[in-house]
Amino acid sequence: MxxxxxxxxxxxxxxxxxxxxxxxxxxxxxxxxxxxxxxxESQLYRAEIAWNENSCIKCNACKTVCPNGAISDKDSHRINRILCIGCGKCVDVCVHALKRIGTIYxxxxxxxxxxxxxxxxxxxxxxxxxxxxxxxxxxxxxxxxxxxxxxxxxxxxxxxxxxxxxxxxxxxxxxxxxxxxxxxxxxxxxxxxxxxxxxxxxxxxxxxxxxxxxxxxxxxxxxxxxxxxxxxxxxxxxxxxxxxxxxxxxxxxxxxxxxxxxxxxxxxxxxxxx
Ligand code: SF4
Ligand code: SF4
The missing domain is CATH 3.20.20.70 (Aldolase class I)
Structure with missing residues (x-):
């Protein structure tokens, strides 16, 4: 598949x-x-992002770098899962609230x-x-x-x-x-x-x-x-x-x-x- x-x-x-x-x-x-x-997290056939609300300091760094406008700061920084392509750019700038699930080897x-x-x-x-x-x-x-x-x-x-x-x-x-x-x-x-x-x-x-x-x-x-x-x-x-x-x-x-x-x-x- x-x-x-x-x-x-x-x-x-x-x-x-x-x-x-x-x-x-x-x-x-x-x-x-x-x-x-x-x-x-095993169900989707592509990478996705996990967001831990308790660890999020609402700094908005993720929103700034997202190329798809998939992160909203109006709804507790929720990720729009339809817009998100799993690129991981947000994870690179986040201290500890975001994690990319899915790696290609x-x-x-x-x-x-x-x-x-x-x-x-x-x-x-x-x-x-x-x-x-x-x-x-x-x-x-x-x-x-x-x-x-x-x-x-x-x-x-x-x-x-x-x-x-x-x-x-x-x-x-x-x-x-x-x-x-x-x-x-x-x-x-x-x-x-x-x-x-x-x-x-x-x-x-x-x-x-x-x-x-x-x-x-x-x-x-x-x-x-x-x-x-x-x-x-x-x-x-x-x-x-x-x-x-x-x-x-x-x-x-x-x-x-x-x-x-x-x-x-x-x-x-x-x-x-x-
Ligand atoms: S970069 Fe991380 S800590 Fe900052 S708002 Fe985004 S998810 Fe929260
Ligand atoms: S993985 Fe990429 S598209 Fe998805 S929210 Fe993060 S920066 Fe935006």
């Missing part, structure tokens, strides 16, 4: 994103807009960062995990990264929403990925659309294909969102589907309600506060 992906975080020394010690790369951009998302540059912890991967059985956002929105870029990492013997995992182009995935990075963590959220088609902004047809189709591809490990996961995914009806439907597809690796993820502040600083509102 995007040849020059933005990355919003690279977490080294992670124990939560696969076996052993891992470095996890968080890509920006997601085709889903889950109402409970605790990483709202060349494939070689990213590989260089990821290889810094090879000794930890080797000694712990770890590796690299691609997350997001939706990492499989960036398959041509990932192909370059995966090729190089595999040459160096790095174990690779990916966390996906399941909403991606399977044919392209198959032709590019599928042979390189050792483990796929596949989010299966809601089985009811209309409810899936209501809570994530997308129907689940493509996700279910991709899950079936991955389940029949036996050469990589597949772990299905459901985030437990009260009254949305964690209902008796939905959990029973998931169980039935997994049995039908003969998928025996399954995990649930506890709901993380810590995202509200993240919505505020990037000028968004959480649509469903749980």
């Amino acid at each position: 995007n040849n020059t992906p933005y990355i919003f975080d690279i977490v080294r020394g992670s124990f939560d994103d696969g076996p052993g010690i891992r470095t996890t790369v968080f890509f920006k951009g997601c085709p889903l807009k889950c109402s409970w998302c605790h990483n709202p 060349s494939p070689e540059g990213l590989v260089e960062i990821l290889m810094r912890d090879k000794v930890f991967y080797d000694t712990s059985g770890g590796g690299v995990t691609f997350s997001g956002g939706e990492p499989f929105s960036h398959l041509s870029y990932l192909l370059e990264v995966c090729r190089e990492l595999k040459k160096q013997g790095i174990h690779l995992a990916a966390q996906t929403s399941g909403f991606f182009n399977y044919e392209l995935f198959e032709q590019t990075i599928q042979p390189y990925i050792n483990i796929i963590y596949f989010d299966l959220k809601i089985i009811n088609r209309n409810q899936h659309f209501f809570y994530t902004g997308q129907y689940n047809d493509l996700i279910l189709k991709n899950l079936r294909k991955l389940a029949s591809y036996k050469q990589q490990k597949l772990i299905v996961r459901t985030p437990l969102i009260p009254k949305i995914t964690a209902t008796d009806e939905n959990m029973a439907a998931i169980k039935t589907l997994l049995a039908d597809l003969k998928i025996d690796e399954y995990e649930t993820l506890e709901y993380n309600p810590m995202g509200q502040h993240k919505y505020t600083i990037i000028g968004k509102k959480q649509t469903h506060v749980i």
Whole structure:
């Protein structure tokens, strides 16, 4: 979908994103807009600016340098998110209230960062995990990264929403990925659309294909969102589907309600506060 992906975080020394010690790369951009998302800064496919009102001294330096007139001092220095192009000029002149979310790395540059912890991967059985956002929105870029990492013997995992182009995935990075963590959220088609902004047809189709591809490990996961995914009806439907597809690796993820502040600083509102 995007040849020059933005990355919003690279977490080294992670124990939560696969076996052993891992470095996890968080890509920006997601085709889903889950109402409970605790990483709202991952949703947009481009850079954006976070503004922390409590740290702002109202000096107006940001407004002066903005080339797009995206900053207003009438509305508590709010950033007009439609006018903002994420150039980061305002961040350069701000002491501490603004932060640019989203950085572009060349494939070689990213590989260089990821290889810094090879000794930890080797000694712990770890590796690299691609997350997001939706990492499989960036398959041509990932192909370059995966090729190089595999040459160096790095174990690779990916966390996906399941909403991606399977044919392209198959032709590019599928042979390189050792483990796929596949989010299966809601089985009811209309409810899936209501809570994530997308129907689940493509996700279910991709899950079936991955389940029949036996050469990589597949772990299905459901985030437990009260009254949305964690209902008796939905959990029973998931169980039935997994049995039908003969998928025996399954995990649930506890709901993380810590995202509200993240919505505020990037000028968004959480649509469903749980
Ligand atoms: S430059 Fe930073 S501190 Fe000054 S008004 Fe802009 S956001 Fe606030
Ligand atoms: S990132 Fe660029 S366009 Fe957006 S508010 Fe800052 S200076 Fe203006």
